[in-house]
Amino acid sequence: MRQTDIAIVGAGPAGLMAAIQAAEMGAQVLLLERANELGGQLIKQTHKFFGSREEYAGERGFEIAHKLMDQLVQLSNVTVWKNATALGYYPDGVLSVKQGNSFCLVKPKKLIVATGASEKTLAFPNNDLPGIYGAGAVQTLMNVYGVKPADRVLMVGAGNIGVIVAYQLLQAGVEVAAIIEAAPKIGAYWVHASKIQRCGVPILTGHTIKKAYGTDRLSGVTVCRLDEKWNQIPGTEQDFAVDGLCLAVGLSPLTELLWQAGCKMEFVPELGGYVPWRNADLLTTHHNIYVAGDVAGVEEASAAMVEGKLAGLAAAFALRYQSENFAALYHEAKSQLNALRSAPVSAKVCNGLCKVMLGEAV
Template sequence: MEIQILVIGAGPAGLMAAKYAAEAGANVLLAERADRLGGQLIKQTHKFFGSKEEYAGERGIDIAAKLIDECEKNSKISIWKNAQVLGIYPDGVVTVSYQGNFCTVKPEKIIIATGAAEKTMAFANNDLPGIYGAGAVQTLMNVHGVLPAKRILMVGAGNIGVIVAYQLLQAGVDVAGVVEAGPAVGGYQVHAAKLQRHGVPIYTSHSVKAAHGSCCLEGVTICRLDKNWQTVAGSEQYIEADGLCLAVGLSPLTELLWQSGCEMKYVPELGGYVPLRDGNLRTTRNDIYVAGDVSGVEEASAAMVEGKIAGLEVAALLGCRKPDVYQALQQARGQLRALRSGPAGVKICNGLRKVVLEEVG
């Protein structure tokens, strides 16, 4: 099969990019380094916000199942699982480790949707067994059905932190509290309210000072922070716990973008280094597009819409225009503007102004 478009990463953005590019008539290769498709969606049991077009009211795991099914049934999409993309070169050749073999492919266009990786924190004994990233906790619970601990302290009160804390409660775990360095909860209040109704304390303006335990985690010392983010002397508090979950942000997985020569910029509002791109998500390399968290950390809903835009745009450039691609593109751009229009989108929009080379109407 001729490969017109290579989509790297089969999370929410990659699945949508492959789906819409193929529906427009393009031949797509979808490469995923894991042994299953879906990315973060396969561990998200909460219901999505937004509109019907962003699968509002549906759970991430159900959205993943729908998108995977649509991609697997589409004859214009070839799917490679356990496929690690190793490099993208100036002549357009892409090297891939697939099923134990070293392969090369030469697509006309590439959409990079590799997502993001969890950040960690520096504190004493932060390598003790029992200390996890929030994504690891979700994978254990929601994918494999394994409880990560009996009593867990959550660090981070953004959307991921408060959602995972509530999922832990639902699974029967004792949530000892949520520790947040900022002066207020950063996640949606509807999620934080669920924790508060269950009596879970939220320690704002606090951070972790040290973890304790001999062979595994036994407890955590937290401390108060002043307005300059410095530790307040004498504010230490010990909390007994055999699990510590870190939900302290994500960093875009941009290695392939760096390696391929795309121009990058550090933008803290978007999670770190991200590529410069135009309003159609095309990077400074004309054959490479981006979608999802690799271009700036946002909610999964925004990642899916970006995937749709990238898939439709690239397909249209290659002459694949069925059904009405341009009408669908205009609709998707409107969806993305709506998702970013509220107070939660201010930070993202401020970051995008630093990297978007030209706006598209």
């Protein structure tokens, strides 16, 4: 049984920041990551980030991951286990972990869950044909493994992810036939949407997929228009001959460990699905479990990093670790989070957060 002060599950921007902050306070930290690289979503993000300068706006996602890792390796009280999947958290406070082919048990005094989110999909005939991917999978293939996923792709979803990944497909030499979007409006920031349209890619709002077709792999997709009640309008069908279909239709928080631990959960559509109740320090209804990042509500890497900072600080403080600049760091993180969420685009997230916020923080 491995003992540690704080175990952190997930080494995306939230988990990395939590580890750095808790370790700088003096806590012994064990950081668990199921992939063989640290950085979470950041390692496949080749575009320059938006957001605020404090959270590395203007830098590329993978460069941000490298910066966080450079900070982490300076800290001798952080142990990192890669290829280590946290499988379960039990009533006696034990976390079971599978690393490679071996299983081990960890008993942390505090646990920070920073597992991120998984991609949503859509139900339509033949949605299991090879050639149909989630946008994150396409990013991984192209930007991590250097594999071109298809020659001609139709993108579904005109939010930031759909539009950014469509642009990255063009950069990789893939033709993007169109982006379709069920909503009547484009959800992505205009800077991204304008850029892709200038490249000649049409964005068709009020459209959905009717079916995909092909024998042993995707050869085309039929789309159609939607009326104002989101019903398909017969006679508006249009065919696209494509060998790739990319779904960028949202993310769901990866909350299994929290359910198992008995944290109080709530379905909050504005945050992507079921999320845990938490206080302003990211402490859930379980007295030893904190959350940070997309698992607490799908947002952006910038918010994930600041939540990681707060959770790391709060968990270490709860174990009576102190640093002379604790109060300054704590208040700085809170005001960074407020600043990030004060933009009009964050109104939806703020509405969602109100539904799961408990009182009482540090």
